[in-house]
Amino acid sequence: MSNTLTYDDLGQILSNLQSKLADYRKKEANALAIFNEFKQVAERLQSGxxxxxxxxxxxxxxxxxxxxxxxxxxxxxxxxxxxxxxxxxxxxxxxxxxxxxxxxxxxxxxxxxxxxxxxxxxxxxxxxxxxxxxxxxxxxxxxxxxxxxTTRRKVAEEKLKESERNLRSLSSHLLDAQEKKWRRIALELHDELGQNLTVLKLQLRSIQKTLPPDQSHLQGKCEGANRYVDQIIENVRRISQELCPTCIEDLGLDESIAMLVEDFALHSKLIVSIETQKIDSLFTLQQRTMIYRIFQEALNNIQKHALARKVWIKIERKKKAVDIQIADDGKGFVRDRNAEENVVKAGLGLTAMEERARMLGGTIEVFSIVGIGCRLAFNIPITAGERNDEFLSYSFG
Missing domain, CATH: 3.30.450.20 (PAS domain)
Structure with a gap:
């Protein structure tokens, strides 16, 4: 068999090559068109x-x-x-x-x-x-x-951060001013109103002693008035203590929290279980006051809004921080900033606690399930102090 190519074979090969070349040129033109289109789009982009x-x-x-x-x-x-x-x-x-x-x-x-x-x-x-x-x-x-x-975004972010810093500073100043105002009001309640009520009680006692024996009905009214004055004096003492917790200076933070929880259980009729380690020596007086305020706000929110039956409190001393958990079995809530009711009931109280936790250099986490309850977890860094790992557990209510 001969391997010699004929003119017809060469013609066929040439025809095939021309067809492939035409196909290649067509693809090349399409690729060039796509590239030019991409280049036009790329040139119109504001991003590089x-x-x-x-x-x-x-x-x-x-x-x-x-x-x-x-x-x-x-x-x-x-x-x-x-x-x-x-x-x-x-x-x-x-x-x-x-x-x-x-x-x-x-x-x-x-x-x-x-x-x-x-x-x-x-x-x-x-x-x-x-x-x-x-x-x-x-x-x-x-x-x-x-x-x-991204310069505009960065500038806007920096302005926002500066605004947040200013708001934080203003918030801190407002809380400090609020604390001073509460202290002044508490002192006035204790010194002026308390003394006036004591004088009123003494005058009632004096009037009661001057009444003749046959005025038993007036004797009874004086006795009832005295009991009412005693109740007012106790309420004034309690309000004064809530406004300015002098017990922190006198008794320390640990004992003050225990008294606060006991008073809360007494007035709310809730069952409160508390497990705690001593943390009084770990913080300054100002820090102890802020921690006490956090407990006040948390317990106040539970009493007003949670519809709970039980409350659990745990204070645990870690290596570099103190973990505080306050939980209840109430109705819970959804932190929806668009829902006005939740903002009023949950947002304002939580905002105050968040701000105080921030001033302490700490954080707050909120875990809440509607119908199950709510748990607040605070982490507060320790600035100085001694370590005591002993846990104290007790219940009220």
């Missing part, structure tokens, strides 16, 4: 996009926005190199960007926000996010990413 060659350390592609972000207005693409970009990073951000870029080569994806120096000497915040493309040997080959100017 780029492709960087890991081996040659050169940018293969970037749109006009990246030139304006990393170069300067009217700049040429040749101005932008990996070295020029690195040199114009803020000195405080440079090492962080280096570290993130190195780690991203392993992960395959990276993102970082940094300050970039413009040609006029000002810094802009840029957010850079990229993916790493690998070659057939699974080695990093290209980096494709997007860069966005």
């Amino acid at each position: 996009i780029y492709r960087y060659d890991v081996k040659t350390h050169r940018f293969h592609f970037f749109n006009r926005s990246i030139i304006e972000l990393l170069g300067s207005k009217g700049a040429d693409a040749s101005e932008i190199t990996s070295k020029s970009v690195l040199l114009r990073l803020h000195p405080d951000d440079r090492e962080r960007v280096r570290r993130e870029a190195k780690e991203a080569l392993e992960r395959g994806i990276g993102e970082v926000e940094y300050r970039f120096k413009k040609s006029d000497g000002t810094y802009r915040w840029l957010y850079d996010r990229w993916v790493v493309l690998r070659d057939l040997g699974n080695q990093p080959r290209y980096i494709e990413g997007i860069v966005m100017d």
Whole structure:
């Protein structure tokens, strides 16, 4: 059999090659059209996009926005190199960007926000996010990413943070002013109203003694008035104590909390179980007062809103902090800021506790299930003090 090609065979091969060439040119034209369309879209983007060659350390592609972000207005693409970009990073951000870029080569994806120096000497915040493309040997080959100017957002965030700091400061001052006002009112109640009630009681006793024996009905009224005055004196003492807990100075925080819980159980008719370690020596007087106020607010909320039957309290001394948990088996609530009823009933009391916990350098977590109950968990860092691991457990009600 002969292997010689005939003119017909050569014609057929040539026809096939021409057909494949036409098909290739058609695909090339389609690819070019797609690339041009992509390029037009890329040029219209306000965010910058780029492709960087890991081996040659050169940018293969970037749109006009990246030139304006990393170069300067009217700049040429040749101005932008990996070295020029690195040199114009803020000195405080440079090492962080280096570290993130190195780690991203392993992960395959990276993102970082940094300050970039413009040609006029000002810094802009840029957010850079990229993916790493690998070659057939699974080695990093290209980096494709997007860069966005986030300066406005950063400025807005900083203004918001400053506003929050100012609000926190104002809130702290208001709580301090409130504490001083309560102390003044408590002293006035104790010194003025308390003394006046004592004088009134003595005068009633004096009147009662001058009554003749046959005025038994007046004797009874005087005795009843005296009992009523005693009740008012006790209420004044209790209100004064709630406004200004002087027992903290006299008895310490541990005993003051025990008295508060006992009084709460007596007036609320709830069963209260408490398990505690001594923490009085761990905090300053001001800190002890704030912790006492947290307990007051928490128990007051339970009495007013929870519809509970039982309350559990645990105070545990950890290595660097004190954990406080106050739980009830009441109706619970949903912290919905859009629901006015919940804001009034739960939000305001919790806000006061959150602020006091923040002033103590601590945190508060709220766990609540409607129909099951609520648990407040406070974590308050210890500034100084002695350690005592002994637990004391007792119940009221």
